[in-house]
Amino acid sequence: QAKQQGRARWVMFDTAMQQKALRRLQLESELRLAQERGELWLAYQPIVSPRDGLICGFEALLRWDHPIYGAVGPAEFIPVAEEIGLISAMGSWILRHACRQLRTWQHDSGRSMTMSVNLSAMQLSHHGLVALVEQTLNETGIIAGTLRLELTESAITAAPEHALGILLQLKQLGVKLSLDDFGTGYSSLSQLRRLPIDTLKIDRSFVSQMDLHDDKRQIAEVVMMLAHILGMDVVAEGAETVAEVKLLGEMGADFVQGYYYFKPMRADAAEAAWRGQSAMRT
Ligand code: C2E
Ligand code: MG
Numbered sequence: 001q002a003k004q005q006g007r008a009r010w011v012m013f014d015t016a017m018q019q020k021a022l023r024r025l026q027l028e029s030e031l032r033l034a035q036e037r038g039e040l041w042l043a044y045q046p047i048v049s050p051r052d053g054l055i056c057g058f059e060a061l062l063r064w065d066h067p068i069y070g071a072v073g074p075a076e077f078i079p080v081a082e083e084i085g086l087i088s089a090m091g092s093w094i095l096r097h098a099c100r101q102l103r104t105w106q107h108d109s110g111r112s113m114t115m116s117v118n119l120s121a122m123q124l125s126h127h128g129l130v131a132l133v134e135q136t137l138n139e140t141g142i143i144a145g146t147l148r149l150e151l152t153e154s155a156i157t158a159a160p161e162h163a164l165g166i167l168l169q170l171k172q173l174g175v176k177l178s179l180d181d182f183g184t185g186y187s188s189l190s191q192l193r194r195l196p197i198d199t200l201k202i203d204r205s206f207v208s209q210m211d212l213h214d215d216k217r218q219i220a221e222v223v224m225m226l227a228h229i230l231g232m233d234v235v236a237e238g239a240e241t242v243a244e245v246k247l248l249g250e251m252g253a254d255f256v257q258g259y260y261y262f263k264p265m266r267a268d269a270a271e272a273a274w275r276g277q278s279a280m281r282t
């Protein structure tokens, strides 16, 4: 009896593994075609000042709508794109597309809102990155300081010396740099001090329910203090409730990004959100 049960469980486990591997294979081959089929698009999530609730900029977030699998999240498919060598081409498209959108919005509104673009660890180690950013700035004519490139701690700690060199070159171009998901990686304070980072993005795990957990709130507070000591500004990620937003404002968060204000949206909806606030922006 017991033996049979164990066997059944093994079969189930095996099936789950097989399904995972199968999905993975399917994603791989479908992802190779996604770009030319026009299934990839960028969503834009507003980044807001907690003082007045006004939009200061947007983060571009990649989306994949597959005709059969539906929406596949970037957390699932970006690692696949990295593994099969697609991230470089995909990353160039993302950067160009986001910068063109930024130029259009800046031109139409006459305002220099910012655009944040995520870079994968692999893009950081690819030697063409600096040239790509430079070319995209030239091509679109946006003010370099309105482009914010987001990197994670792990992308930097993987090869700190190399990363530092690239970051310094990017800074030379005038773009701003953000450290994403801060608090989930292992960067040391001495490393942080040396990095030419303009913005720390406090990870959602510290923001979510920070009003209910003293430790989260205190960690967020310390990270903000640290950032300000280092001359960086702070974006708090993932605020969903009025209580969280209120606390973040009191703590001195420079910017907040979260569902409380806006979810990531299609370009036309993002533009409408921006326009809707224009009367308040004098
Ligand atoms: P990220 O860069 O930290 O982006 C923020 C993520 O938090 C986004 O998830 C966003 O939708 C989500 N988020 C924002 N506010 C809230 C909130 O209030 N509640 C909750 N529950 N979630 C919130 P998304 O779009 O699924 O992206 C996940 C990750 O995938 C990103 O994390 C980033 O690491 C990666 N990614 C997304 N787009 C790109 C891209 O164009 N290039 C690269 N290399 N990576 C990307
Ligand atoms: Mg990001």
Ligand code: MG
Binding pocket: 180, 181, 201, 203, 237
């Ligand atoms: Mg993040």
Ligand code: MG
Binding pocket: 181
């Ligand atoms: Mg994240």
